Amino acid sequence: xxxxxxxxxxxxxxxxxxxxxxxxxxxxxxxxKNGKFISTTLLGxxxxxxxxxxxxxxDQVMLDKFIALDxxxxxxxxxxxxxxGATNVIEAGTSFGVSTIYLALAVxxxxxxxxxxxxxxxxxxxxxxxxxxxxxxxQCGDIVEKQIDLREGDLLExxxxxxxxxxxxxxxxxxxxxxxxxxx
Numbered sequence: 001x002x003x004x005x006x007x008x009x010x011x012x013x014x015x016x017x018x019x020x021x022x023x024x025x026x027x028x029x030x031x032x033k034n035g036k037f038i039s040t041t042l043l044g045x046x047x048x049x050x051x052x053x054x055x056x057x058x059d060q061v062m063l064d065k066f067i068a069l070d071x072x073x074x075x076x077x078x079x080x081x082x083x084x085g086a087t088n089v090i091e092a093g094t095s096f097g098v099s100t101i102y103l104a105l106a107v108x109x110x111x112x113x114x115x116x117x118x119x120x121x122x123x124x125x126x127x128x129x130x131x132x133x134x135x136x137x138x139q140c141g142d143i144v145e146k147q148i149d150l151r152e153g154d155l156l157e158x159x160x161x162x163x164x165x166x167x168x169x170x171x172x173x174x175x176x177x178x179x180x181x182x183x184x
Contacts, residue, residue, distance in 0.1 A: 007078050009105050013140045017071075020098045020136065024068035068098040069170075077170060081106035086167035087118025092155050094124040097133025099170065101140055104147035119164065120148045123155040 005014065069077075081089060081103065087110050089103050103120045111118040124130040130152050137145045151158035 021071045074102040078102045078106045088164045091122045091170045094122040104144040
């Protein structure tokens with residue numbers, strides 16, 4: 001039995017989120033037959049390459065992939081933002097903007113409750129993914145769209161300036177796992 005959805009949002013937004021999570025799960029099942037997001041077959045093909053070549057090939061493979069944070073993790077993050085009163089959030093790696101919707105909804109709720117200003121600074125390296133994310137945010141309406149400052153490009157560059165005091169930084173675990181793999 002599933003728990004009730006803790007996210008306070010208009011019904012059309014909740015419906016869109018449900019559809020997007022379903023789409024993400026379906027695509028992940030097609031990418032990997034062993035239940036892991038990044039298959040050992042793909043990683044094995046990249047082993048013999050230098051770091052730059054690995055990154056370039058991986059970026060190409062993932063260019064059109066719908067990478068969404070799991071629904072329960074999105075809901076948890078939404079609740080965490082509200083519980084801690086966070087108003088300024090950074091998301092590193094927006095992809096198609098699913099988790100960003102949750103962040104924006106949470107920041108909107110927190111700013112309404114506290115009277116503070118706030119924003120979600122989202123980063124996305126791929127223009128095509130950023131464009132799709134914007135389309136989903138438009139479908140949600142102002143409650144989501146007006147909360148988001150989307151910065152396109154390498155996050156090491158897009159986050160160099162113009163940042164408020166940050167309350168929360170979301171690094172998707174898939175993104176972090178890839179970074180960690182190159183470190184060790």
